[in-house]
Amino acid sequence: MPKRQPESNQEPVVQRIRLRYAKRGPLRFTSHRDFARAFERALLRANVPIAYSQGFTPHPKVSYASAAPTGVASEAEYLEIGLRAVVDPAQLRVALDAALSPGLDVIEAVESPLTGGGSLADRIDASTWRIELPGVAARDAAVAVRAFLDAPEVLVERLTKQGRRTFDTRVAVVKLACSDLELLSDSAPGDVPSEVTDIPCAILDLVVRQVTPTVRPDDVLSGLRVIADLEPPVPPRATRLAQGVLTEQGDLVDPLAQFGDADRPAAVAGTSSL
Amino acid sequence: MSVTSVFAQLERLLPRISKPIQYVGGELGAVVKDWDAVTVRWALSYPDAYEVGLPNQGVQILYEVLNEQSDVLAERTYAVWPDLEQLMRAEGVPQFTVDAHRPVAAFDLFGVSFATELGYTNLLTMLDLAGIPLDARERDERHPIVVAGGHAAFNPEPIADFIDAAVLGDGEEAVLEITAIVRKWKSEGEPGGRDELLLRLARTESVYVPRFYDVDYLPDGRIQRIVPNRADVPFRVHKRTTMDLDAWPYPKRPLVPLAETVHERYAVEIFRGCTRGCRFCQAGMITRPVRERSITTVGQMVKEGLEFSGFHEVGLLSLSSADHSEIGDMCSGLAQQYEGTNVSLSLPSTRVDAFNVTLAQELSRNGRRTGLTFAPEGGSERIRQVINKMVTEEDLIRTVVTAYTNGWRQVKLYFMCGLPTETDDDVLQIAKLAHEVIRAGREATGSRDIRCTVSIGGFVPKPHTPFQWASMTEPEVIDRRLKALKDAINSDRSLGKAIGYRYHDGEPSQVEGLLSRGDRRVGAVIRRVWENGGRFDGWSEHFSFQRWTDAAAEVLPEFGVDLAWFTTREREQNEVLPWDHLDSGLDKDWLWQDWQDALTGYEQDDCRWTPCFDCGVCPSQDTEIQIGPTGRKLLPLTPVAGLRVPHA
Numbered sequence: 001m002p003k004r005q006p007e008s009n010q011e012p013v014v015q016r017i018r019l020r021y022a023k024r025g026p027l028r029f030t031s032h033r034d035f036a037r038a039f040e041r042a043l044l045r046a047n048v049p050i051a052y053s054q055g056f057t058p059h060p061k062v063s064y065a066s067a068a069p070t071g072v073a074s075e076a077e078y079l080e081i082g083l084r085a086v087v088d089p090a091q092l093r094v095a096l097d098a099a100l101s102p103g104l105d106v107i108e109a110v111e112s113p114l115t116g117g118g119s120l121a122d123r124i125d126a127s128t129w130r131i132e133l134p135g136v137a138a139r140d141a142a143v144a145v146r147a148f149l150d151a152p153e154v155l156v157e158r159l160t161k162q163g164r165r166t167f168d169t170r171v172a173v174v175k176l177a178c179s180d181l182e183l184l185s186d187s188a189p190g191d192v193p194s195e196v197t198d199i200p201c202a203i204l205d206l207v208v209r210q211v212t213p214t215v216r217p218d219d220v221l222s223g224l225r226v227i228a229d230l231e232p233p234v235p236p237r238a239t240r241l242a243q244g245v246l247t248e249q250g251d252l253v254d255p256l257a258q259f260g261d262a263d264r265p266a267a268v269a270g271t272s273s274l
Numbered sequence: 275m276s277v278t279s280v281f282a283q284l285e286r287l288l289p290r291i292s293k294p295i296q297y298v299g300g301e302l303g304a305v306v307k308d309w310d311a312v313t314v315r316w317a318l319s320y321p322d323a324y325e326v327g328l329p330n331q332g333v334q335i336l337y338e339v340l341n342e343q344s345d346v347l348a349e350r351t352y353a354v355w356p357d358l359e360q361l362m363r364a365e366g367v368p369q370f371t372v373d374a375h376r377p378v379a380a381f382d383l384f385g386v387s388f389a390t391e392l393g394y395t396n397l398l399t400m401l402d403l404a405g406i407p408l409d410a411r412e413r414d415e416r417h418p419i420v421v422a423g424g425h426a427a428f429n430p431e432p433i434a435d436f437i438d439a440a441v442l443g444d445g446e447e448a449v450l451e452i453t454a455i456v457r458k459w460k461s462e463g464e465p466g467g468r469d470e471l472l473l474r475l476a477r478t479e480s481v482y483v484p485r486f487y488d489v490d491y492l493p494d495g496r497i498q499r500i501v502p503n504r505a506d507v508p509f510r511v512h513k514r515t516t517m518d519l520d521a522w523p524y525p526k527r528p529l530v531p532l533a534e535t536v537h538e539r540y541a542v543e544i545f546r547g548c549t550r551g552c553r554f555c556q557a558g559m560i561t562r563p564v565r566e567r568s569i570t571t572v573g574q575m576v577k578e579g580l581e582f583s584g585f586h587e588v589g590l591l592s593l594s595s596a597d598h599s600e601i602g603d604m605c606s607g608l609a610q611q612y613e614g615t616n617v618s619l620s621l622p623s624t625r626v627d628a629f630n631v632t633l634a635q636e637l638s639r640n641g642r643r644t645g646l647t648f649a650p651e652g653g654s655e656r657i658r659q660v661i662n663k664m665v666t667e668e669d670l671i672r673t674v675v676t677a678y679t680n681g682w683r684q685v686k687l688y689f690m691c692g693l694p695t696e697t698d699d700d701v702l703q704i705a706k707l708a709h710e711v712i713r714a715g716r717e718a719t720g721s722r723d724i725r726c727t728v729s730i731g732g733f734v735p736k737p738h739t740p741f742q743w744a745s746m747t748e749p750e751v752i753d754r755r756l757k758a759l760k761d762a763i764n765s766d767r768s769l770g771k772a773i774g775y776r777y778h779d780g781e782p783s784q785v786e787g788l789l790s791r792g793d794r795r796v797g798a799v800i801r802r803v804w805e806n807g808g809r810f811d812g813w814s815e816h817f818s819f820q821r822w823t824d825a826a827a828e829v830l831p832e833f834g835v836d837l838a839w840f841t842t843r844e845r846e847q848n849e850v851l852p853w854d855h856l857d858s859g860l861d862k863d864w865l866w867q868d869w870q871d872a873l874t875g876y877e878q879d880d881c882r883w884t885p886c887f888d889c890g891v892c893p894s895q896d897t898e899i900q901i902g903p904t905g906r907k908l909l910p911l912t913p914v915a916g917l918r919v920p921h922a
Binding site for chain 2: 026027029030031033034035037038040041042043044045046047048049052058060070071085087091092094095098099101102103234235
């Protein structure tokens with residue numbers, strides 16, 4: 001019987017590049033799987049010399065850091081690709097950004113060492129989030145935040161892949177602060193303005209540590225409901241602003257920081273390509 | 275009057291529903307135009323969920339053809355799932371387009387493409403959510419003209435109450451002609467209102483406007499006649515045929531969805547039409563004559579389609595792809611061009627022919643050999659003669675064994691149950707065939723690691739085919755035969771273990787049968803089913819046979835007919851059929867003769883290779899067969915190194 005599958009002989013990886021990308025506006029409803037498919041097509045559209053894994057079903061060499069949940073916007077998603085030919089990272093960023101739908105935007109591209117650079121995941125253990133609560137007065141939100149922070153633990157329930165789970169959200173929250181939309185006008189990076197301007201809109205600033213199971217912005221909102229009956233009348237809108245390694249001062253270190261500039265703070269605002 | 279987006283209202287609902295990405299648009303290839311900068315506005319729909327509707331070739335082609343016109347705008351809308359429908363009703367959000375989230379009611383035209391009749395209830399949901407009256411006669415100048423197209427439009431009578439017009443046949447030129455009529459009518463200040471516009475459309479003789487035709491019935495329930503109710507519309511409406519597919523190389527900018535859809539590939543039609551003459555096949559009858567796209571145009575479309583879309587898969591589509599006059603060169607040329615690129619090529623081949631294995635082998639140079647599909651359709655030689663599927667048992671065994679010896683482990687075989695004149699034995703022969711396939715395959719390969727899957731569905735007689743007069747088999751008989759076939763396959767344990775068995779119950783086919791060959795009286799059944807919650811009837815988890823039989827039992831007695839009258843009743847030669855005034859080009863006398871030939875097992879050749887047998891299409895439609903070979907070849911592609919960076 002002849003061989004069932006054709007030989008697979010893929011070219012080796014000669015360059016690794018890490019990317020930061022954003023999920024904005026209506027395209028925040030893109031799930032991680034949706035993004036992964038769109039990204040693989042973008043690689044082909046942009047003629048990126050992507051390397052493939054060996055085997056019967058070669059896969060493009062793309063590895064993702066923890067992805068923001070479906071429906072949550074993000075200014076700071078990360079992935080790494082392996083290439084079979086060397087390209088200019090700046091050109092790569094432009095080419096990939098153009099090859100993706102507007103709203104899936106490639107913001108930064110940085111070369112990483114072929115070996116010994118550690119993994120992207122090693123450089124991320126926390127996230128900064130911004131949550132808009134249209135229809136919630138800042139005062140009410142502040143009361144709920146205080147109650148949340150004062151509680152030793154805040155148990156919530158969520159349906160995970162392993163079934164319904166109850167877990168503590170308080171332990172993962174490094175920072176939770178409340179402010180008013182008016183005070184923050186124009187400072188939101190690349191975000192669409194809230195669709196409602198004539199009603200109050202409280203803003204939560206949140207820093208969450210990576211734990212298992214992952215504590216997501218909607219879990220923290222569930223926590224605020226559990227602990228203080230905070231019930232937004234309109235679905236809240238969350239945006240991930242940054243990811244990185246948490247310092248003792250409570251800042252995040254940019255995962256794309258080069259070895260020389262390891263102290264560079266994680267990108268938060270003003271670097272959007274919009 | 276400008277129109278605003280409903281996205282802000284919709285956006286609040288999206289976090290509360292499943293797969294919201296399907297409603298936000300933003301696909302590559304999507305076009306959003308300034309509402310006020312254009313004259314004619316189309317909302318186009320495939321009336322199923324986004325995941326099924328988006329890849330539809332017909333809608334994609336018309337979307338692109340229309341948007342290439344500078345004063346025309348086309349957007350897309352799909353059926354929303356019940357979770358969103360419920361919220362839209364509660365919050366007052368109307369049916370919207372996914373491109374710019376504009377309300378469907380604001381468009382000039384609402385074009386709906388029906389590949390299957392099971393989308394009819396979804397049409398009603400869309401109309402209702404759009405705020406468009408379900409009854410076409412209650413619509414006025416504020417409402418779009420609702421136009422049906424697609425294969426089901428060859429008998430639009432069951433939805434005659436709900437549509438304003440239907441177009442038969444190819445849409446590329448038809449939508450431009452309709453657009454021109456609407457443009458002129460608007461520029462003249464909309465004289466005569468909606469009625470005048472419909473009249474102008476009807477006068478083209480290729481747009482059917484049901485309200486201009488009356489149906490009279492005989493006391494026994496049969497149709498007496500269908501005639502125009504005004505002097506200035508044609509007695510018969512003719513189908514459209516796009517000639518010279520090289521002049522219409524669409525889609526050029528295929529839509530690339532973010533949401534997961536049923537087909538994720540660049541699909542190119544390599545030809546339209548088929549004259550194999552399979553008597554059950556409506557597509558093969560209504561799309562005549564065969565018109566090939568040339569090998570070089572196909573090559574160009576694949577290259578540009580892949581560059582534009584970034585798809586990793588190419589599908590070479592047609593009703594019988596191996597019949598293209600240059601299919602060998604096309605497959606080897608494309609396989610060479612994309613060798614080593616991780617692009618996979620596929621040929622949805624259905625004919626039982628060892629040549630198909632050779633082609634599939636060419637195309638799988640890059641990829642895996644997961645499975646091959648063949649469609650013998652009938653289990654016995656006799657029934658295959660009835661349906662004009664000229665395949666002998668030896669052909670089939672040889673073809674499948676060739677596939678196994680060339681490294682395919684899995685072969686899928688398609689059959690139908692309930693064909694005219696079928697007996698239990700015809701169906702049981704399928705088991706014998708499958709056993710023989712496995713036995714011969716094991717012998718030829720010396721391996722037990724080969725499988726075949728028998729996939730079988732119920733036959734539905736379709737309008738404009740030789741079987742349009744045939745009686746449908748009762749669902750109980752179908753189900754009994756399907757069960758007996760299963761037992762027969764498993765009667766030999768060793769062989770049975772290597773045979774997978776998939777089947778569709780007889781019941782949904784009865785509903786398809788009602789809708790396929792129904793007349794205007796069936797509209798009341800559709801409406802009742804919809805009022806009782808009927809949605810997404812093409813999905814087994816949403817379909818309810820009970821809901822359809824209940825509605826038929828409530829509504830049809832008033833007319834002196836019932837469900838069986840439409841399905842299992844055989845028609846006589848002189849009966850007026852509900853679609854007789856709709857001209858597919860096929861000569862009714864020829865169809866009848868072919869029906870009689872079927873009953874005697876007389877086979878009909880293919881007119882591409884034998885002389886014309888007068889089916890009537892070419893002379894009546896002023897068309898002709900367009901086939902190669904052109905003698906041209908696909909040249910190797912020069913690999914382009916370097917990133918594709920857009921120019922500023």
